Amino acid sequence: MKIVVCVKFVPDTATKIKIAASGKEIDLADVAFVVNPYDEYAVEEALKIKEKLGGEIVVVGAGSEQATAGLRTCLAMGADSAILVSDPSLEKADSYVLGTALARVCRNLNPDLIFFGKHAIGVDNGQVPSVVAEQLDLPQATVVTKLDIQDKSFRAERDIEGAHEIVEGSLPAVITAQKGLNIPRYASLKGIMAAKKKQIAIQALSSLGLSAEDVKPRVSVEQMTLPPSRPPGKILKGDVSEVVPQLVKLLHEEAKII
Amino acid sequence: MSQGILVFIEEREGKVKKTSLEALSAARKLADTLMEPVVALRVGTGSLSANLAQYGADKIVNAQHELLKTYSTEGYCATVVQVAQKIQPRFILGSASAMGRDLLPRVAARLGVGLAQDCIEAHLVEGQQLECVRPVFAGKAYSRVRLLMAPAMATLRPNVFAAGVGDTARSAETEPFTPELNPAQIHASVKEIRVSAGLKIELTEANIVVSGGRGMKGPENFPIVEALADALGGAMGASRAAVDAGWIDHQHQVGQTGKTVSPTLYIACGISGAIQHLAGMSSSKYIVAINKDPEAPIFNVADYGIVGDLFAVLPALTDAVKKLKSS
Numbered sequence: 045m046k047i048v049v050c051v052k053f054v055p056d057t058a059t060k061i062k063i064a065a066s067g068k069e070i071d072l073a074d075v076a077f078v079v080n081p082y083d084e085y086a087v088e089e090a091l092k093i094k095e096k097l098g099g100e101i102v103v104v105g106a107g108s109e110q111a112t113a114g115l116r117t118c119l120a121m122g123a124d125s126a127i128l129v130s131d132p133s134l135e136k137a138d139s140y141v142l143g144t145a146l147a148r149v150c151r152n153l154n155p156d157l158i159f160f161g162k163h164a165i166g167v168d169n170g171q172v173p174s175v176v177a178e179q180l181d182l183p184q185a186t187v188v189t190k191l192d193i194q195d196k197s198f199r200a201e202r203d204i205e206g207a208h209e210i211v212e213g214s215l216p217a218v219i220t221a222q223k224g225l226n227i228p229r230y231a232s233l234k235g236i237m238a239a240k241k242k243q244i245a246i247q248a249l250s251s252l253g254l255s256a257e258d259v260k261p262r263v264s265v266e267q268m269t270l271p272p273s274r275p276p277g278k279i280l281k282g283d284v285s286e287v288v289p290q291l292v293k294l295l296h297e298e299a300k301i302i
Numbered sequence: 303m304s305q306g307i308l309v310f311i312e313e314r315e316g317k318v319k320k321t322s323l324e325a326l327s328a329a330r331k332l333a334d335t336l337m338e339p340v341v342a343l344r345v346g347t348g349s350l351s352a353n354l355a356q357y358g359a360d361k362i363v364n365a366q367h368e369l370l371k372t373y374s375t376e377g378y379c380a381t382v383v384q385v386a387q388k389i390q391p392r393f394i395l396g397s398a399s400a401m402g403r404d405l406l407p408r409v410a411a412r413l414g415v416g417l418a419q420d421c422i423e424a425h426l427v428e429g430q431q432l433e434c435v436r437p438v439f440a441g442k443a444y445s446r447v448r449l450l451m452a453p454a455m456a457t458l459r460p461n462v463f464a465a466g467v468g469d470t471a472r473s474a475e476t477e478p479f480t481p482e483l484n485p486a487q488i489h490a491s492v493k494e495i496r497v498s499a500g501l502k503i504e505l506t507e508a509n510i511v512v513s514g515g516r517g518m519k520g521p522e523n524f525p526i527v528e529a530l531a532d533a534l535g536g537a538m539g540a541s542r543a544a545v546d547a548g549w550i551d552h553q554h555q556v557g558q559t560g561k562t563v564s565p566t567l568y569i570a571c572g573i574s575g576a577i578q579h580l581a582g583m584s585s586s587k588y589i590v591a592i593n594k595d596p597e598a599p600i601f602n603v604a605d606y607g608i609v610g611d612l613f614a615v616l617p618a619l620t621d622a623v624k625k626l627k628s629s
Contacts, residue, residue: 057558057578061442070443081559138416139407165558168438169419171407174375178411183490184375186404198490203553204400205314205504207497209373213490223559224552262416266433267446271584279596279607287608288618291590292626294606299588301510301567302534302623 045099045193047090048155049123050146050172051083052164053105053114061270068265069136079114082161084121084228085221090159091122092226093193099156100124104149106134106142112244119239120231126242127153131249138263143175145259148252151180155216157198162187162220170220177218185211186220304452307333308386310396310406311344311354318344318352321397321507323465325458328424329395330358335426338392343385345370345378347478355474357465362476369483373401374491379408381481386413388479391453393432395424398457399506410455417455418447422462422564422585432456440558440581460507461564462585498553503537505556510536510567511583513556514544517572517593517612521549526616527571533623539563539583541573557582571612575600592616 055061055075062071079087090101103118105111106129115126129145137145150158158177163170170186177184185191189208190201193215200211203222231239249259278294280287295302307329311322326342333340342359344350347366354362365381382405386394394409396402398420410417418424422444423435432454438445449455505511512534514527524538531538539556540549556563558578568586573579575591575598583589584603591604592612601607608615 055439057440057581059439059442060577061439063443070439140411140414140416143411166439168436168440170403171410171417171419174404174407175411177375178379178408183488184404184408185490187400201496202400204495205507206502207495209492210494210496211490212493217490223555262410262414262449262451263418264448264450265445266448268438269444269446271437271441271444274584274589274603274605277589277591277601277603277605277607279601279604279609281596281609284610284614284618287610288615288622291606291608291619292622295567295588295590296626299567299605301588302626 139171508537513539515541515573
């Protein structure tokens with residue numbers, strides 16, 4: 045079974061966000077990057093399927109060459125090879141353009157399964173998987189918490205509001221991973237050493253044969269701002285018999301919520 | 303010449319989702335400025351549980367097909383796209399619900415256009431272009447984005463746009479639509495829906511959320527949180543610490559790697575307020591913190607806080623709320 049996992053290198057969740065001077069992006073100085081946490085579930089699921097059914101795992105990233113560090117982590121977890129579609133423009137590309145580039149790479153790989161994390165921390169979009177599925181004419185199951193793979197079909201449980209949907213479909217397919225799908229393994233020392241010998245192929249965006257129309261932006265970021273700051277609140281101290289009625293009064297009369 | 307706004311209306315268990323009415327109301331406001339119509343599209347032909355005309359629809363398209371009896375991304379996508387090709391809307395809007403987030407990006411991909419996902423604000427610029435504000439970095443920043451191609455698409459965050467009460471005097475024409483669907487084009491579909499035990503109200507749509515964190519000390523104490531949530535008619539949430547400790551199911555997790563909520567009232571019990579948790583709830587209108595540590599970062603974002611023992615405070619608060627509601 046040939047499995048592709050698309051992986052993004054993203055700012056760590058603990059990052060304190062500052063807006064860059066341009067006003068259109070975050071300030072990346074001193075920001076630590078990690079493999080998107082949701083992509084780790086995707087890599088782990090690919091590894092489990094490979095252990096059960098055999099095959100090969102290719103991790104694919106897109107962006108500037110910094111992203112190779114994230115791909116190396118996935119290779120250390122156990123993926124077999126990696127491809128980076130390299131172009132600085134892909135760092136800020138919208139979902140359509142990024143998805144179109146990844147779809148082209150995936151098409152060339154002809155996989156049975158394409159995994160993503162449900163969304164990339166940061167842009168929080170969750171659209172690229174649908175672009176890839178659409179352009180490759182594949183079914184998709186998103187936000188998946190349980191997955192069974194047979195030779196030519198899949199059965200996925202996915203999160204919806206207050207319920208789980210069971211989706212069944214044929215392979216090849218695009219699956220996006222949700223927390224709870226599995227527990228991602230840490231790269232072992234052996235895995236880290238082995239990863240040094242595994243190949244990360246760098247493909248130039250221009251080599252993919254995309255048209256000008258393919259890479260034309262569909263969405264522009266006009267401005268990025270910090271959320272409005274909250275004024276200091278009323279902190280009540282004292283006996284339960286005093287503070288609880290005070291709080292209820294505030295919620296009832298001031299906030300008018302209850 | 304594109305005009306008008308197409309709104310995808312989601313139904314679950316035969317009921318129109320409130321979040322779809324929010325999207326419809328938002329579309330109505332934009333359409334009023336554009337002086338163009340709003341078309342509501344739903345899959346199904348049975349009677350609607352909500353009056354879509356009241357909430358802003360000028361026309362209601364009832365799409366039906368044997369292959370649409372259960373949800374499939376590809377089947378619903380083809381349906382929305384075919385309706386869009388017929389009416390050529392300026393914008394296509396929907397809720398950023400689980401279905402919306404699965405379906406509408408596929409529609410955008412098929413139409414070759416952009417989509418602003420999970421927006422908290424939408425407005426017109428230069429007369430007729432759509433611009434939206436959406437939280438990024440789990441709400442640690444806001445991004446104002448412009449959709450550059452028609453139809454401009456956006457999904458709206460649940461519980462942010464008011465559905466309002468609408469106008470019962472409004473009327474809408476209805477129209478049936480049968481999409482052209484081929485079973486060979488639908489490679490996956492929903493076979494079954496299993497309602498989750500224990501999640502009475504969906505967090506992402508709830509108006510009131512009461513969450514428990516590490517301070518709850520164990521799974522056996524979460525009923526205290528649930529009791530307050532029930533008294534308030536709200537949903538129960540949890541911090542990552544509580545979920546990772548196995549005290550409560552991850553479907554209750556609020557935070558950067560959990561759910562993002564935007565309730566009118568968020569009560570954080572025994573939650574210290576790590577950046578990642580705040581990322582999931584900081585757009586709550588009112589935040590109340592109950593924690594025995596006066597230095598807990600949660601107090602920096604709280605509108606009201608009680609420094610005290612939550613095991614004493616929560617039951618007392620639950621009682622007080624019940625008394626207030628019954629008076």
